[in-house]
Amino acid sequence: MITPFHPDGSLDADGAQALAVHLVDRGCDALVLSGTTGESPTTSDAEKDALLRAVLEAVGDRARITAGVGSSDTRHSIELAQAAERAGAHGLLTVTPYYNRPGQEGIRRHLAAVADATALPVMLYDHPGRTGSRLDRETLLRLAEHPRITAVKDSTADLAACAHMMARTDLHYYSGIDELNLPLYALGAVGAVSTVANLAPGETRAVLRAHRDGDPAAALRLDRRLRPLVEAVMNLAPGTVTTKALLNHLGLPAGPVRLPLLDAEPALTAVLLEALTGALDDGTDPDQIQRSKGRSRV
Numbered sequence: 001m002i003t004p005f006h007p008d009g010s011l012d013a014d015g016a017q018a019l020a021v022h023l024v025d026r027g028c029d030a031l032v033l034s035g036t037t038g039e040s041p042t043t044s045d046a047e048k049d050a051l052l053r054a055v056l057e058a059v060g061d062r063a064r065i066t067a068g069v070g071s072s073d074t075r076h077s078i079e080l081a082q083a084a085e086r087a088g089a090h091g092l093l094t095v096t097p098y099y100n101r102p103g104q105e106g107i108r109r110h111l112a113a114v115a116d117a118t119a120l121p122v123m124l125y126d127h128p129g130r131t132g133s134r135l136d137r138e139t140l141l142r143l144a145e146h147p148r149i150t151a152v153k154d155s156t157a158d159l160a161a162c163a164h165m166m167a168r169t170d171l172h173y174y175s176g177i178d179e180l181n182l183p184l185y186a187l188g189a190v191g192a193v194s195t196v197a198n199l200a201p202g203e204t205r206a207v208l209r210a211h212r213d214g215d216p217a218a219a220l221r222l223d224r225r226l227r228p229l230v231e232a233v234m235n236l237a238p239g240t241v242t243t244k245a246l247l248n249h250l251g252l253p254a255g256p257v258r259l260p261l262l263d264a265e266p267a268l269t270a271v272l273l274e275a276l277t278g279a280l281d282d283g284t285d286p287d288q289i290q291r292s293k294g295r296s297r298v
Helices: 013-025 045-059 074-087 104-117 137-143 159-168 178-187 201-212 216-235 239-249 266-279 286-293
Strands: 030-033 064-068 091-095 122-126 149-154 172-175
Touching (some): 013 030, 030 045, 045 074, 074 091, 074 104, 159 172, 172 178, 178 201, 178 216, 201 216, 216 239, 216 266, 239 266
Parallel strands (some): 149 172
16 A cells, blocks of 8 residues: 655555545455555654554454565564554565665574564565565575464566465465566465555456456456556556556545655656556546545545
8 A cells, every 4th residue: 555645745644544445445355554655665663653553443444454564674674563563463564675685594584583573474575676685495485484474475576486485385475566466366376465456456356356266268358458557557657656646636645755756747647547547447537536536535
């Protein structure tokens, strides 16, 4: 989930609650807070805590709420994990350390230390494109033995490696690349941690549901209809930028992005709106949604 901000850039906790309700009402059975899409690099620990508590209050009885606690500092990640547990999070998402790029044993110890720090289940986040390192097979096999490490959000785009790990462990795999939600699900993943679901939650869910229900042709058809939106949102600019541009147009809580990200220019927003119109399940014109809702909360 994106993190809504007020026009002055401060945290919009009320907007976060409204957006969380909107997403859960439209098909999301879980929300991940303070991930990269949620601008975790530029939100403070206090803001992460306030965001988590607000969303838990709004939908914590209807959806699983996972808190992002990743950092390059093991002590800081442990502090974030323990704060999330105190706030009532249902689980944790922790990415491999970035920028300092430790070796595999350092990565393993870092992730294991976070898992040791609370009683919450942990989803590992493997995204070498952002972190500069990835979890190799032996490291994952050892981490899979930890009783609280239960899942992986995979953004490696290595479907063969994912299939190998799903066959050898009980880890629950989630797609972390919207373009690969359906292929990874077909290989045995259990879901997706999706940026595009901020905009098309029902449509994103429908792809996986069709495959689960034994209709791969329908799943492929739905995936292809959604793909232009996925490619526009994920490739034309950072996903947070594109997602907030569209949410703002729809009158849903989003607000600006924080530096060093820059808000979308009007020309980019126009391209994104065209992609969104084609992806909406009922073909609704986004301009009609905006006119009907104004800037009201949903």
